Amino acid sequence: MDKRVELLSPAGDMERLQMAVAYGADAVYLAGQMYGMRAFAGNFSREELPRAVALCHSHGAAVHVTCNTMPRNPELASLPEYLEYLQDAGVDALIVGDVGVLALAKRHAPKVKLHMSTQIGVTNYAAAQFWHDQGASRVILARELTMDEVAGICAKRPNGLEVEAFVHGAMCVSFSGRCVISNYMAGRDASRGACAQPCRYKYALMEEQRPGEYFPVEETDEGTYLFNSKDMCMIDHIPELISIGLDSLKIEGRAKSAYYAGMVTNAYRHAIDAAMAGQTLDPVWAAELDKVSHRPYSEGFWLGHPEQYVGDARYIRDWQVSAIVTSCAPDGSALLSLRNKFHRGEVLELIGPGLSPISFVAADLADGQGFPLEEARTPQMALRLTLPCQAPALSILRKKTAAEK
Numbered sequence: 001m002d003k004r005v006e007l008l009s010p011a012g013d014m015e016r017l018q019m020a021v022a023y024g025a026d027a028v029y030l031a032g033q034m035y036g037m038r039a040f041a042g043n044f045s046r047e048e049l050p051r052a053v054a055l056c057h058s059h060g061a062a063v064h065v066t067c068n069t070m071p072r073n074p075e076l077a078s079l080p081e082y083l084e085y086l087q088d089a090g091v092d093a094l095i096v097g098d099v100g101v102l103a104l105a106k107r108h109a110p111k112v113k114l115h116m117s118t119q120i121g122v123t124n125y126a127a128a129q130f131w132h133d134q135g136a137s138r139v140i141l142a143r144e145l146t147m148d149e150v151a152g153i154c155a156k157r158p159n160g161l162e163v164e165a166f167v168h169g170a171m172c173v174s175f176s177g178r179c180v181i182s183n184y185m186a187g188r189d190a191s192r193g194a195c196a197q198p199c200r201y202k203y204a205l206m207e208e209q210r211p212g213e214y215f216p217v218e219e220t221d222e223g224t225y226l227f228n229s230k231d232m233c234m235i236d237h238i239p240e241l242i243s244i245g246l247d248s249l250k251i252e253g254r255a256k257s258a259y260y261a262g263m264v265t266n267a268y269r270h271a272i273d274a275a276m277a278g279q280t281l282d283p284v285w286a287a288e289l290d291k292v293s294h295r296p297y298s299e300g301f302w303l304g305h306p307e308q309y310v311g312d313a314r315y316i317r318d319w320q321v322s323a324i325v326t327s328c329a330p331d332g333s334a335l336l337s338l339r340n341k342f343h344r345g346e347v348l349e350l351i352g353p354g355l356s357p358i359s360f361v362a363a364d365l366a367d368g369q370g371f372p373l374e375e376a377r378t379p380q381m382a383l384r385l386t387l388p389c390q391a392p393a394l395s396i397l398r399k400k401t402a403a404e405k
Contacts, residue, residue, distance in 0.1 A: 006248040007272055009265040012255055013043065017052055019262035022353050022394045024269030027062035029095060034082060035067040050089045068097035068117035083108040106135050113137040125156035138162035143171060144301050147240065154245030162247035167234040168264060169252020171300060232300035235286050238271040259321045259396065260292045284356055291319040318400060322348055323383060325395040332387040342399060343375040350387055352395025360388040
């Protein structure tokens, strides 16, 4: 395949951004502290955002900033100045979900590309054409489309319009994320970045004449999670996604961990590179997606209708990050930063940028000064350990744990 396809990764904060870039993202999407659809992701302060842009650009990665909430009148007063600030900071694109924000962005950040958010709900080529006519350089498609429908939009899009689609991560029970359940249940507006995720709650029935008496809705002994969506995973279909004409493959997850950002980016980086080279993806990279926190996987709407997962709302978490590599000598002597406790003699797995997973035994654990340790327990403490090979900074040591209950 000749066409270069962008891998777009989530960056909820600076640590997650560094992981995404280190593990191969072509671009990241992030938010400042206003107007983003993930108000509780951490996000970037006025001081941090220019540094984030500089870091990404130094690695050849683009920065897309979310301005995709549906703001109310009082929230608009500060938007022009914020848009000007984003342009001055050097961001590459704005992700916009409101026509008023679109109009203000064209006026106050004319040098920044405009990407229409999945919140807009683009489901056909006429809608794609309309947004292009309004000044958009990219549309981010609704997640409810099939492979054939996306192919039809790509085939009939106007020249100069890019098409982006989600290929991995959590899905919303409501069309294109347009949900009001959170507003009703928790008073938190999903369209303004504060979703409480009530779709993940366990529900029961209450009959009108029996107030306060709850009747279970039972799919299993644990009840039923009526609105609980499976996560999307399309790593086995990357060649098809590239062949239908997509310009950008997007990973959901700005509210998820730095480990998630790095490992999922790593897996899809290998998948895209293999597809571009006409090679079959090594199964080890698809297996990586089972080593991050996730719900049961499906292909979303890409290949048909995804079933809900009504058994529970838990994440599958079978692996735990033990430490992050700070530096490493050619002989594998490494300085680490602890994340979760582990002990001498424990089996760990090393993975890093450019490294396939390698299992080894933690044989010579020591503190930062080199004094021997039997167990490392204090989060963020400095450690010394000999790794099975030289590993770049931001490589990860992890261990398999019992599934979370």
